[in-house]
Amino acid sequence: MPDKQQFPIEIELSEPVRFGEDDVTKLSLRKPCGGDYRQINNAAPFLAQSLDLAAAMADLPAQVIDRLSPDDVEKVVKAVNPLLFWYR
Secondary structure, three states, X not given: OOOOOOOOEEEEEEEEEEEOOEEEEEEEEOOOOHXXXXXXXXXXXXXXXXXXXXXXXXXXXXXXXXXXXXXXXXXXXXXXXXXXXXXX
């Protein structure tokens, strides 16, 4: 993630997309949180393992870890991955 990224990121669509009865003409992307990264299909199992381990080690529910900022998710993953022997 680029440093100093400003959120929301506004993207004007070149063509509207019909969603129900509405036409979506722009996207407003909020700052991602830890739980958003779980949605990435290829990374999800490995990332989820790292985040779950961090939650367990911190004695916190996964929902707390899921609300971390991208920078904090990166710190957590860097801290716990060396503890997962399959990442070595």
